[in-house]
Amino acid sequence: MTTAFDDLLEANRHYAQTHEGGFDGIAQAGVLMVTCMDSRIEPLAMIGLKPGDAKILRNPGGRVTDQVLVAIVLGVSMLKVDRVLVVEHTRCAMASSTEADVKARIGDKSGTDASWMTIGVIEDQESTVRADVNRVHSHPLVPDSVEVAGFIYDVDSGLMTPVD
Template sequence: MRDFDDLLDANRSYADSFDLSGFDGIARAGVAMVTCMDSRIDPLRMIGLKPGDAKILRNPGGRVTDQALVALVLGVNLLQVERVLVVEHTRCAMASSTEDELKARIADSAGTDASWMTLGAIVDQRNTVRADVMRVRSHPLISDEVAVGGFVYDVDSGLLEPVA
């Protein structure tokens, strides 16, 4: 476990001032965000929120996958989510390479064939955001009362651009 000593030390410091004990897990601000796993994205701070305010769902490319939809259905129906943001970002690896290019890079790195995987490269980012927003809006277990918006986050300026 020595590989994790620095992280465990940081966790102990975090726990010293931990103030979410007993929190019921609802989204206090009524927000859920589907966004990319990119480490340049700070989902809560970029929209002025703090821990406990929102449900944050992250995956490569910030796609509304089947599992993200399950989380959104739970959030909307059980955890007081009233607004959903679908947020992709500039300079995303998933939108900067083709599926084949990504598979080749992974195969080179791993030293084994990656052609069997579906990675989900994004060909047209803005249309993908629009399609994912429609996927959320049209889900039968997500009320029409839920506001759903699509955005592209600029990793160089910190600004969100509304897309859908």
């Protein structure tokens, strides 16, 4: 029986032939990155790391949500994370539309009212990055020894700019 996932399963079989495995689940470089789900972002490659080095958390806009905070707390408590990067990016769909526009587009595409959803568009990326960095810094279960910083990643140049 053919499925919509056959091409991906075939690619996975090829991947598995050279996969080394054996990682212990610890962030070997002590890094955790929160970033957007945008497919133009290659989190490990853009900071010179490889699989096993970092924990990567992705969502629309790269926001520090309640669930992301849970993951950060687990990372710093159990997985040797001691550096957290909050990374938003240029040309982000979450930062280029209003909440109403995104809900309308979803509703038009799905044929179902989406006005009840909270999308979380970003009106000012630098302010949002600062607020999310502060949210991590001020969490009572994230020790002061954990370094937290925010960045804007330029999807065209590949460079990350610190947000002070």
